Amino acid sequence: MAGGYRQQPGASSGGTRKDGKRVAGKQKFPPPGSGGSHPNMGPRDLDSIPESVGGKEPQPAGSHIHDRYRTGTEVGKPRALVDSYAKVTGQAWYGDDVRLQNEIIGKILRSPYHYAKIKSIDTSKVEALPGVLAVATGADAPNTFGVLPVTKDEHAMAVEKVRHVGDLVACVAAVDEATAMEALNLFEIEWEVLDPVFDPRKGLEDQDEPIHWRGKYHVGTTNVQKRVFQEFGDRSLVVDPTASSHGKWRMEGVHHGFTEPHAVVAHWDPNGRLQLYTPQQVPHYAHRALSTVLEVPMHQINVIRTFVGGGFGGKSDPFPHEMCAAILSRKAGRPVRITFSREEVYWINRGRHPSYIEVKMTADDEARISGFDIDALIDGGGFASFGHVTSYYNGVLATAPYELGSFHYTGARVWTNKPASGAMRGHGAVNTRCAVEVGLDEMAEQMQVDPIDLRLANLLPPHSRTISGFRITSNGMRQALERVREGSDWDKKFRQLPLGKGIGIGCGFFISGSGLPIHWDPNRFPHATVHIQIDMDGGVTVHTGAADIGQGSTTAVAQVVSEVLALPIEMIHVRSHESDTSPVDLGSYSSRVTFMNANAAIRAALDIREKLLNAAWEMLGYHPDVLVLNDRRIYYKHDPAVGVSYLEALHKAQEDKGSLISSGAYRSPPMGGVHKGAAAGLAPAYSFSAYIAEVDVDVETGLVSCTNVWAAHDCGKALNPLAVEGQIIGSCHMGLGQVLSEKMVYGRTGHLQNPNLLEYKIPSVHEMPHVTPIIIESSDPEGPFGAKEAGEGPLLPILPAVVNAVYDAIGVRIRTLPLSMDVVWKAISSKTRSLGGIEATELPSPRLEHSLLQQTLAERGAQHRERDRRRQRSEDTSAYVNGVLFGFDPDRPLEDQVEGWKSAVEPVPEQLAELGLAGKAWLKKEQRQMGGDK
Amino acid sequence: MLMPPFHLHHPSTIEEACELAAGFLETKESFDWVAGGTDLLPNYKWHINVKQHVISLARVQGIDTISMHEIGAMARLGSIASSRDVHPLIAQAAGKVASSLIRNNATLGGNICLDTRCFWFNQSEDWRRSIDWCHKEDCGTGSDCRVIPNQNTLCVATYQGDVAPSLMVLEGLLHIIGPKGERQIPVDEFFQLDGITRNVLEEGEFILKVTFPEGVENRVGSYKKLRVRESWDFPEAGVAASWIEGDLSSLRIASTALESIPRLHQQEIDKLDGGFSTDKILQLSYAMMKSIKPVNNTALPPRYRKSMVKVLAKRCLQEILGDGE
Ligand SMILES: Cc1cc2nc3c(=O)[nH]c(=O)nc-3n(C[C@H](O)[C@H](O)[C@H](O)COP(=O)(O)OP(=O)(O)OC[C@H]3O[C@@H](n4cnc5c(N)ncnc54)[C@H](O)[C@@H]3O)c2cc1C
Numbered sequence A: 001m002a003g004g005y006r007q008q009p010g011a012s013s014g015g016t017r018k019d020g021k022r023v024a025g026k027q028k029f030p031p032p033g034s035g036g037s038h039p040n041m042g043p044r045d046l047d048s049i050p051e052s053v054g055g056k057e058p059q060p061a062g063s064h065i066h067d068r069y070r071t072g073t074e075v076g077k078p079r080a081l082v083d084s085y086a087k088v089t090g091q092a093w094y095g096d097d098v099r100l101q102n103e104i105i106g107k108i109l110r111s112p113y114h115y116a117k118i119k120s121i122d123t124s125k126v127e128a129l130p131g132v133l134a135v136a137t138g139a140d141a142p143n144t145f146g147v148l149p150v151t152k153d154e155h156a157m158a159v160e161k162v163r164h165v166g167d168l169v170a171c172v173a174a175v176d177e178a179t180a181m182e183a184l185n186l187f188e189i190e191w192e193v194l195d196p197v198f199d200p201r202k203g204l205e206d207q208d209e210p211i212h213w214r215g216k217y218h219v220g221t222t223n224v225q226k227r228v229f230q231e232f233g234d235r236s237l238v239v240d241p242t243a244s245s246h247g248k249w250r251m252e253g254v255h256h257g258f259t260e261p262h263a264v265v266a267h268w269d270p271n272g273r274l275q276l277y278t279p280q281q282v283p284h285y286a287h288r289a290l291s292t293v294l295e296v297p298m299h300q301i302n303v304i305r306t307f308v309g310g311g312f313g314g315k316s317d318p319f320p321h322e323m324c325a326a327i328l329s330r331k332a333g334r335p336v337r338i339t340f341s342r343e344e345v346y347w348i349n350r351g352r353h354p355s356y357i358e359v360k361m362t363a364d365d366e367a368r369i370s371g372f373d374i375d376a377l378i379d380g381g382g383f384a385s386f387g388h389v390t391s392y393y394n395g396v397l398a399t400a401p402y403e404l405g406s407f408h409y410t411g412a413r414v415w416t417n418k419p420a421s422g423a424m425r426g427h428g429a430v431n432t433r434c435a436v437e438v439g440l441d442e443m444a445e446q447m448q449v450d451p452i453d454l455r456l457a458n459l460l461p462p463h464s465r466t467i468s469g470f471r472i473t474s475n476g477m478r479q480a481l482e483r484v485r486e487g488s489d490w491d492k493k494f495r496q497l498p499l500g501k502g503i504g505i506g507c508g509f510f511i512s513g514s515g516l517p518i519h520w521d522p523n524r525f526p527h528a529t530v531h532i533q534i535d536m537d538g539g540v541t542v543h544t545g546a547a548d549i550g551q552g553s554t555t556a557v558a559q560v561v562s563e564v565l566a567l568p569i570e571m572i573h574v575r576s577h578e579s580d581t582s583p584v585d586l587g588s589y590s591s592r593v594t595f596m597n598a599n600a601a602i603r604a605a606l607d608i609r610e611k612l613l614n615a616a617w618e619m620l621g622y623h624p625d626v627l628v629l630n631d632r633r634i635y636y637k638h639d640p641a642v643g644v645s646y647l648e649a650l651h652k653a654q655e656d657k658g659s660l661i662s663s664g665a666y667r668s669p670p671m672g673g674v675h676k677g678a679a680a681g682l683a684p685a686y687s688f689s690a691y692i693a694e695v696d697v698d699v700e701t702g703l704v705s706c707t708n709v710w711a712a713h714d715c716g717k718a719l720n721p722l723a724v725e726g727q728i729i730g731s732c733h734m735g736l737g738q739v740l741s742e743k744m745v746y747g748r749t750g751h752l753q754n755p756n757l758l759e760y761k762i763p764s765v766h767e768m769p770h771v772t773p774i775i776i777e778s779s780d781p782e783g784p785f786g787a788k789e790a791g792e793g794p795l796l797p798i799l800p801a802v803v804n805a806v807y808d809a810i811g812v813r814i815r816t817l818p819l820s821m822d823v824v825w826k827a828i829s830s831k832t833r834s835l836g837g838i839e840a841t842e843l844p845s846p847r848l849e850h851s852l853l854q855q856t857l858a859e860r861g862a863q864h865r866e867r868d869r870r871r872q873r874s875e876d877t878s879a880y881v882n883g884v885l886f887g888f889d890p891d892r893p894l895e896d897q898v899e900g901w902k903s904a905v906e907p908v909p910e911q912l913a914e915l916g917l918a919g920k921a922w923l924k925k926e927q928r929q930m931g932g933d934k
Numbered sequence B: 001m002l003m004p005p006f007h008l009h010h011p012s013t014i015e016e017a018c019e020l021a022a023g024f025l026e027t028k029e030s031f032d033w034v035a036g037g038t039d040l041l042p043n044y045k046w047h048i049n050v051k052q053h054v055i056s057l058a059r060v061q062g063i064d065t066i067s068m069h070e071i072g073a074m075a076r077l078g079s080i081a082s083s084r085d086v087h088p089l090i091a092q093a094a095g096k097v098a099s100s101l102i103r104n105n106a107t108l109g110g111n112i113c114l115d116t117r118c119f120w121f122n123q124s125e126d127w128r129r130s131i132d133w134c135h136k137e138d139c140g141t142g143s144d145c146r147v148i149p150n151q152n153t154l155c156v157a158t159y160q161g162d163v164a165p166s167l168m169v170l171e172g173l174l175h176i177i178g179p180k181g182e183r184q185i186p187v188d189e190f191f192q193l194d195g196i197t198r199n200v201l202e203e204g205e206f207i208l209k210v211t212f213p214e215g216v217e218n219r220v221g222s223y224k225k226l227r228v229r230e231s232w233d234f235p236e237a238g239v240a241a242s243w244i245e246g247d248l249s250s251l252r253i254a255s256t257a258l259e260s261i262p263r264l265h266q267q268e269i270d271k272l273d274g275g276f277s278t279d280k281i282l283q284l285s286y287a288m289m290k291s292i293k294p295v296n297n298t299a300l301p302p303r304y305r306k307s308m309v310k311v312l313a314k315r316c317l318q319e320i321l322g323d324g325e
């Protein structure tokens, strides 16, 4: 410790001199202590206080508005998640750990048919079975629900018809599991089997019996649930391209593969209120849906989020089994527990959509990207779930990080008779991102340039606007690319490795919170609210509705409160499990939690901070501007011995009031365009990432092993570097699964053939490469202490990085995911055949000889590097919109500058003929346009 | 998923085990043997072919020996894999079974008698109901085979045991005991073509041990396994080969995980013009591939698995013989 401070920690030699006098600055805090485990104030950690406010933490990306609230306590420090102790000691209570007095067991009867009408259900034999205490069918709960208010197409149990094998038909509760299972065999049901649809391409055609009916908005009599058309920019730029790539992709559906199967316990308490325990990512939507389905006001329901054993998007819908448990419990008058088997987990699904994706792209003579043309047909399975949003995300999340001459997107989501697809980590962005990044690789090869330089010379800068009108604030894409290039020794490896060894690059771009709260107007209600309460003991209770699903939201909230109040983290107690006590929060999806919830928590903490400082002012006579908060103490900046303990200030602040209470909220600023669908993909900030992967390919078997990954992710500011690294490594694992081995296999009969963890091939630790996580901190101006998301974006780049690396290794471009050994082997075989039947071991490795364009790109990249640095640090605050690279003036509407600059959300008739697969959905009219309606 | 109820029996001697079995045969009560349970119990949990009684061999004394010339049926694969006494090929093959956790429980006998597998069959009860069952467990419906329909006699479920081909190429001899007494049979004659019958064991019989001939220690062998994940996946194809160094006529090669039984490929060797020599590695590998007809009931497509026989055989042979130059 430097000599200037007199109030020192450690007080090693005791606080009394030999003559018995007390040493100033070495005194213990007065009883009852100021909380925390250490008696004395710790040193101020200047290394964790930003330069801009007198500390030593470097700020290459410039200062941040939250800098002055930094106390060096928690932010930026690697911290084991606060709930990890409960987890590693086995004391965390997951869904199936809840045991209430007198519980009974619920089981669900599931459809054995893909698609069928239920003509009648006779439950009399079930009811007669001794031990059965309640039986319910669709008739008990006819109200529809769904996670999105625009597409409520689910029932607690089938009403009228079932839509996939495993769909819920009825449920029963009995004294034990064996009885409940026996009861399932006693339902007598009359079915009328209907013709199922499995192929999403068939879903575009008119059917006799569409899987759902949307009334006047129904598209013909097809199974199209949602169709999207978006066109921006100048399409004339794409004629006469210097390079072009046209790729047709087939991507299989994948599942989240979380460890904990769904489980729920429902209990109607003696006052007639429903207490529902469920591992939910989004308890609030479940709360709303329960209220609708059960016809009980929301205030009569308490949703208790248990610990969540992994979610990744798969626990964010309100679920029918949650309704079933509540209905059974209401009937039986006893608590009902339902726990899924793994098969049931796969049947409720909500995983990533099986997709057909087509990407055409072009580059002009200066290697600028003149156009992206994307078509995505996605297979929604039996229900809408989040599909409305997914349909947009598959296109709009490809509008950055590159500056584009034009952008064209057609998307369609169709219902099929399969388990419903939904939101999964990287929601909607993952598949198209892979296709786009592989296309760029291909164009770079045609132009004989380095694909990293191609990217570096085409990036949107910080503080700019995408072609579709998204507002980009902080942007660490360039640093991410530079860091992985350097870390991986790219320049010595790319196109220089022997056959079977390859290296590849991929980038990512993702939302940090969805700009639109699904259920309300963001201009009227905040996205997130956090309450803080402090009583005389000094412990800080934080109430938040943020759902910790293992990602560490509870820790993030505790950390920021701890940072602002300069209190050790063990004094911060986050309460987030019950809707009775938590302020409404939208839950854990769209990577919104740290950004929105931590922002709200900072605001609530600032309110408390002000109260404490005012109290200290009154006690010390120094204005808060010259007071410092550090480790349970508030003191005068120029004489640390002059101060009060946190508890003293707290008690002062509590005079006449009792406990201190504050509330903080986060709202997003107004942003985005006004076109239809403009809100989709809109976010207060975006994350950026670049990964380089190295692979080994066994050319004879087609087995691809990923050996090394350099993974750079721009999360704005790592509040907790340990957690960010964990997310990066975990994302690599999850993405590797999708790119190498995972798929939901639907066999020739349409049945899901692998609904278990042995046959659904999630990579194990043996398949994990060595991952070098690289954190990029671009300091987002609106993020909490500069932070942005790190939970989903890091998944995106691993897929294209691996696909591009496989090309580098064997010179074969494969556009079927996963790149399982049989798929790769097949691709290699057709290549060797096309080369006159050579052996696989004789395949030529791709090589690169730079063209003149390489120089152009390197120069432009260098200029942009300086441009970006200045913009990032706000040294240049001029407007920048997508189009500047093509010579347009950012201060005038582009429509006025370029004839043919478009912004369209519906195709004009002339375009109909040239639309891709999903675009064909636009060939049909809606019922209302045909005069039909029901 | 709840395991259906059954009676578990724990004989402690071979005689006791035989008596128990004889008793059930007489009273016509159904029963299964269980060793490590890592194959039987997952199937039970799926409610597949559950029997009234299960006789555990776990406490039967003296059938877990591990040595160069004799391995007991109850020897755990984990112990075999780490043993320096057994033939290195057996240790290698045992070490490639499943995961280390499973190997701690899994036994050699259970591995040899592993039930055949098929993705229409190894599924939960609800799932199998949705395909209206299949021939191997038809629940009294007389259902057809879902892989090769319209025959209703044969089950073509795949035998995915890892160790059998290695036992075959080391000339292993199975010692079997039952109420009718003891008998011996070479491993390569033990398996019987049909996914339901599986092998020549008669009701009430179980395997005591595998023995190997004198001189087995002079054999050099290799086992190549194709699987999706190193950590615990069943083989999608497997080839084992061995020879006595310097004696090409001693070459034995066998395959597994491709059909409903593992197979010794003596025929393919015999058909080679002038017998096997090191320049015929590719020829033999190709002939093996030709002789095998996998079906679509495991994780990887049959055409691919078939093609891989060639690659695995070639690699196996090159490893033990040098690359044939
Ligand atoms: C996740 C997982 C992965 C696996 N991966 C592999 C793999 O990669 N390779 C592989 O080969 N296997 C694999 N297995 C299957 C199994 O674990 C092993 O084959 C194991 O060796 C079986 O031995 P056990 O003692 O557990 O058999 P058990 O389950 O006890 O018995 C299996 C069958 O053999 C019969 N049986 C057992 N002992 C005898 C005996 N002495 N005489 C007559 N009949 C007998 C039983 O009645 C039963 O029908 C896997 C299993 C699981 C669950």
Ligand code: SF4
Residues within 6 Å of the ligand: B117, B118, B119, B120, B121, B134, B135, B136, B137, B144, B145, B146, B147, B148, B154, B155, B156, B157, B195, B297
């Ligand atoms: S091969 Fe045919 S009979 Fe055998 S388990 Fe598979 S589907 Fe059933």
